[in-house]
Amino acid sequence: MVRARKYVVKRQFQGVPKQEDFEITTEELPAIKNGEILVKTEWVSVDPYQRAYNARYPTPYDQFGFQLAVVQDSKNPKFPVGSKVVSHKGWRDYTVIDPNSAPTPMDKAYRMPDLKGLPESLSIGAVGMPGATAYFGLLELCKPRPGETVVVTGAAGAVGSIVGQIAKIKGCKVIGFAGSDDKVAWLETELGFDKAFNYKTVDAASALKAAAPNGVDCYFDNVGGELSSTIINQMNTYGRVAVCGSISAYNEDPSRVPKASILQPALVGKELKIEGFLVPRWADRWPEAFADLVKWISSGQMKVQEHVTEGFDNIFKAFVGMLAGENVGKAVVKV
């Protein structure tokens, strides 16, 4: 019999999530049935949507999230003992999974993709949901063409840092906004962004005008708020915006969405298209993204950085640190 530990969200977050909003509980796992597997978690992911979706679920609920685990017992020949499994089972150390049961595309457990020797933690980062988010949001919705100017906010985050590098690979000029001078330096010197700005200290409108004198063609929006309004106001005719998130608003009361300059005048005047998306839309195409991402990372065309926290008991700390922007690159926890 295996006892599992898991994070339970006890109540709705008010503003920044607090340690007391969570409880670590234990539960006894049942013996696996035909088709099922028992896995032991090795890595768990902390991501902004874990904050954003909080208001959707009645509490208490088990904290969802991507994790990489190793199969310890198996009654499913597709997932033999020792194989690695990516699932959305969240912040817990042991799990019984039925890979044939997936009420939603996000719930589908899958074998870790072939990483060609890259670190396995990438399977919940650049070669996982965040990588697929960057890949499909940028390529399917922004559809950047060589020579175009692409702006990304949250540029030093798990998704933004991949978005900017894919845009560079596709021959675009890339401008990023991030939240510290260190991140800006990393984007420009390590990742090859053409220009990056610290949105906390720069006048975004004039900085962007100087960096993109011919206007912005594509914008990958991770943040929402006034910064996004400023960028969208500098877009060119038929510009495309992919809206991935609005982290600037995640810690706000969901019944009081923040206000920012309206987008309609720019939308009409420049005939812009703005699309919001959730990456499960392309769930059956994730392997396509993973193959490209592994190729780019292996060849050195794309650089990935992880912000690693150690220890199951530190997942909460990693989570609020990520929400506060302490991470450069993908925030992950080694259990």
Place this chain on the structure above:
Amino acid sequence: MVRARKYVVKRQFQGVPKQEDFEITTEELPAIKNGEILVKTEWVSVDPYQRAYNARYPTPYDQFGFQLAVVQDSKNPKFPVGSKVVSHKGWRDYTVIDPNSAPTPMDKAYRMPDLKGLPESLSIGAVGMPGATAYFGLLELCKPRPGETVVVTGAAGAVGSIVGQIAKIKGCKVIGFAGSDDKVAWLETELGFDKAFNYKTVDAASALKAAAPNGVDCYFDNVGGELSSTIINQMNTYGRVAVCGSISAYNEDPSRVPKASILQPALVGKELKIEGFLVPRWADRWPEAFADLVKWISSGQMKVQEHVTEGFDNIFKAFVGMLAGENVGKAVVKV
């Protein structure tokens, strides 16, 4: 030799346009050359974009706008004397036009479409640019399907009243927002809207929730601002928004765009698509819209109402009246 009278915008509008911002001047027209025509204006159009575009042009400029005119002299066999011409030559009584010269699609003068006996003034309204705007914005961008719920703001205006009726013809449930109880009554009893609200007196969020308990699939946005944010927050997954204008902001200082609740959370959560547009995008397809609109109006499936002002000297008054929402249906001026 013909002397023409015309409205010249002398200076940038500050807030609501003022009579003193305009000057009526006269000019002597040259003799027509080969390919040209001399036309006498019969109807001119007043429209919201004439306010919105003011900041784009250095003053002084001749006030642009659609007009219907009759050919008085012709050196162009496609436009014989007595034929009727729609052009974007604006608020003036006589004009020399070269129909072969059109720097932009909007500048293209064209023969009045076959109205099958309907009033000729419709050629600058329901069977003109505003009709094409409603037609393509709704059908090409919102792509409403039978049974879906369509919301339109500025619903009693030239464009909005057509949008709602096309949506009804396409089998949708239609909800309109307008600015007076009279307009609301007209939309519900005359035009067949399923429900209409006076946005000035109703709580839009709860009213819409009651009228569209299953959510909103398509939104045709004429107004921008908080009302649009409220509507967009009640949209269903994969909802589509066509942004035609933002009249709520037109009288504001263009350097200080108003603020409203941000759209990004709804955009992401419901994977919405929002597209702004200008109807010249479909300039070569306007005849297709006109044919359908004439058919619907002739058959009684679509009702049109015009708000007619008489007299060249009253165009300004008609213009500010339209901006204040005094018109029900299309505001036109009989010269």
